[in-house]
Amino acid sequence: MSRQAGWYWVKGMLGCDDWSPSYWDSRLARWDSLIPDGDEIKAGPRIPTPGEPWQCVPVEPTGEMLDAGKASSNIYFKWRDMLAAAPKPGGGDEP
Structure with missing residues (x-):
């Protein structure tokens, strides 16, 4: 799956059922270090940056x-x- 680099809403990080922001590094094709490898997470929409017209x-x-x-x-x-x-x-x- 091709995912744009940036912050996303994710659910299931560290076993938590709440939505939390997490950074997707598209160069490494992985989430930031707060999400252990193998964690089953659900990724929601990308969070627009302040400079984007959203x-x-x-x-x-x-x-x-x-x-x-x-x-x-x-x-x-x-x-x-x-x-x-x-x-x-x-x-x-x-x-």
């Missing part, structure tokens, strides 16, 4: 996002407005 949003748009999207007929501006209206981490509107 934003976490709800799986389903909120009412505020849908309302914001109605303000424009241009798809780019609609998308931009909906992302701006999305809940922000640490903003108190997480489930």
Whole structure:
């Protein structure tokens, strides 16, 4: 499997059932030293770095996002407005 170098959410590290971040070294094709060889882990999505243009949003748009999207007929501006209206981490509107 080809995996991009970077931080990923992994589950099963050191026998833990919680998700934890771990670094994948693509040159060595292995996880960082915190994961013993042979550990069965499940890898989730890669964690974007701060310099990447990514934003976490709800799986389903909120009412505020849908309302914001109605303000424009241009798809780019609609998308931009909906992302701006999305809940922000640490903003108190997480489930």
